[in-house]
Amino acid sequence: MADDTDKKDDLDEVLEAQAKATGPTYSDFLKLDELLALQPGFEDNSDSLLFFVIHQSKELWMRVMYVEAINARDHLFKGDIHHALKTIARVRSIQQIMIESWSALSSLTPVDYLSFRDQLGTSSGFQSPGYRKLEFALGQKDKKYLVPHEKSPHHHQQLLDVLACLTSAPMGRIEVIA
DSSP states (O other), rough: OHHOOOOOOOHHHHOOOHOOOOOOOHHHHTTTHHHHTTTTTOOOOHHHHHHHHHHHHHHHHHHHHHHHHHHHHHHHHOOOOOHOOOHHHHHHHHHHHHHHHHHHHTTTTHHHTTTTGGGTTTTGGGGGGHHHHHHHHTTTTOOOGGGGGGGGGGHHHHHHHHHHHHSSOOOOOEEEEE
16 A cells, blocks of 8 residues: 555656746647647548558658668767667667558558548658658669659758768768758
């Protein structure tokens, strides 16, 4: 019984500390209002909401993997194998998360998918700037893969910059282009 009382006391302390805290909240720090507003109009179709959230989260994970791929490369060039392997292990863990997310998406039937497919227009995962940046960082340097991004001038330029940096940089630090 003492354990339950200790847990309640601990919880009360945490809640009291949170009530007295100043500065940004969790929601403020993570910009949750802006983040959750990125799926407008899908509240009435949970299938489309699932599809969009999974794909948006994959873009975020690919951003992390891109940065980590560059970091792992830098560690290797410095001869810091320990940190390179740690970074690569992190990328592997992220890949596992991404692979597992397909199981939730597989719950959509073809009819479920078709209920919102028209809203996607001509968009395709092949147009993913996150995937392309990661692909470039991992060794793909063929400019023909920039073609799907020509309709998004900002992403096209960003990918051109990444490719130029990766192909012209000396064997030292490569700038991470967000």
